[in-house]
Amino acid sequence: MEWLLTPGPVQLHPKALEALSRPQLHHRTEPARALFLEARSLLKRAFGTEGEVLVLTGSGTLAMEALAQNLFAPGERVLVPVYGKFSERFYEIALAAGLRAERLDLPYGRVPRPEDVAQRGFQGLLLVHSETSTGALVDLPALARAFKEANPEGLVGADMVTSLLVREVALEAYGVDAAVSGSQKGLMCPPGLGFVALSPRALERLKPRGYYLDLARELKAQREGESAWTPAINLVGAVKAVLEAVMPHLEAHLALKAWQNALLYQVGEALGLRPVPEVKSPAVAAFYLPEGVPYGAVKEAFARRNAVIAGGQGPLKGRIFRLSLMGAYDRYEALGVAALFREALAD
Ligand code: PLP
Numbered sequence: 001m002e003w004l005l006t007p008g009p010v011q012l013h014p015k016a017l018e019a020l021s022r023p024q025l026h027h028r029t030e031p032a033r034a035l036f037l038e039a040r041s042l043l044k045r046a047f048g049t050e051g052e053v054l055v056l057t058g059s060g061t062l063a064m065e066a067l068a069q070n071l072f073a074p075g076e077r078v079l080v081p082v083y084g085k086f087s088e089r090f091y092e093i094a095l096a097a098g099l100r101a102e103r104l105d106l107p108y109g110r111v112p113r114p115e116d117v118a119q120r121g122f123q124g125l126l127l128v129h130s131e132t133s134t135g136a137l138v139d140l141p142a143l144a145r146a147f148k149e150a151n152p153e154g155l156v157g158a159d160m161v162t163s164l165l166v167r168e169v170a171l172e173a174y175g176v177d178a179a180v181s182g183s184q185k186g187l188m189c190p191p192g193l194g195f196v197a198l199s200p201r202a203l204e205r206l207k208p209r210g211y212y213l214d215l216a217r218e219l220k221a222q223r224e225g226e227s228a229w230t231p232a233i234n235l236v237g238a239v240k241a242v243l244e245a246v247m248p249h250l251e252a253h254l255a256l257k258a259w260q261n262a263l264l265y266q267v268g269e270a271l272g273l274r275p276v277p278e279v280k281s282p283a284v285a286a287f288y289l290p291e292g293v294p295y296g297a298v299k300e301a302f303a304r305r306n307a308v309i310a311g312g313q314g315p316l317k318g319r320i321f322r323l324s325l326m327g328a329y330d331r332y333e334a335l336g337v338a339a340l341f342r343e344a345l346a347d
Pocket residue numbers: 007008059060061062086128130131132133159161162182
């Protein structure tokens with residue numbers, strides 16, 4: 001067996017594999033409609049919203065673009081703190097959507113403070129909850145509150161790609177108006193679906209545009225259990241099956257994910273490795289490479305043990321390595337990975 005220790009795609013949940021082995025459904029039939037509606041209702045609970053969750057066929061980046069294009073009109077001013085590769089991407093997407101995006105640069109690995117975003121004159125704030133490229137977790141409720149005190153009419157959009165089903169999330173309770181995620185991370189499904197969660201406030205303020213990414217059109221179709229275009233219905237089946245298995249035990253699942261990631265940090269720090277993030281997300285453990293050791297050597301040491309890890313991105317390329325147990329691993333498998341980690345670094 002290969003140990004997939006990358007922060008997405010991840011080890012698949014057995015319920016996802018089982019669902020994917022079922023015969024093809026046509027998406028405009030009653031069983032497919034029922035499946036789609038159930039999946040959306042479970043996703044709403046997972047995101048913690050009374051609003052809507054739209055399922056898009058595409059990856060997380062597509063969902064980020066859909067959020068930027070439908071929540072804001074061209075020319076609107078949005079603040080985008082940049083503290084890793086994905087917050088950098090959110091900034092680029094905002095620019096591509098014609099927004100007047102203003103970046104607030106922080107060193108990779110750091111997280112923005114409430115006072116950083118308490119600036120007046122913005123229609124929106126875009127944040128990445130769990131910055132997978134550095135392993136950092138931001139305090140979404142505190143940041144959303146500070147931004148909205150300065151901009152009561154403003155909207156907060158959040159990337160929850162590696163926080164959904166990995167740690168607690170809740171749109172309205174966090175003051176987040178719209179959020180995105182994807183199928184291949186905490187949901188333990190294959191890549192191919194992006195999700196856009198819209199709070200009741202975001203639903204009232206939607207400014208749809210585009211064609212494939214016109215969320216008003218999607219909303220109309222998805223409320224009826226369909227999607228505007230042919231959906232990856234097999235993946236929707238996998239997502240529904242995993243959520244049915246996980247949601248009744250969500251608290252225990254999140255506790256397991258937190259324990260597993262803390263275990264990786266425990267092992268790494270005991271080996272003398274320096275963590276990258278100032279505040280740790282439970283989705284991934286990121287360490288600076290030991291002095292004089294190239295990333296290729298660490299990667300090879302894991303590969304000899306049949307394990308796949310991830311390196312750094314952007315300015316952290318060649319400087320860090322990342323391990324994740326976000327996938328479908330139990331407590332004992334995590335202990336096995338901890339032993340493997342210790343051995344690999346001793347090579
Ligand atoms: N945002 C975060 C925090 C991510 O970790 C990722 C994927 O690694 C993305 C966005 C982009 O998602 P995708 O690769 O599915 O387009």
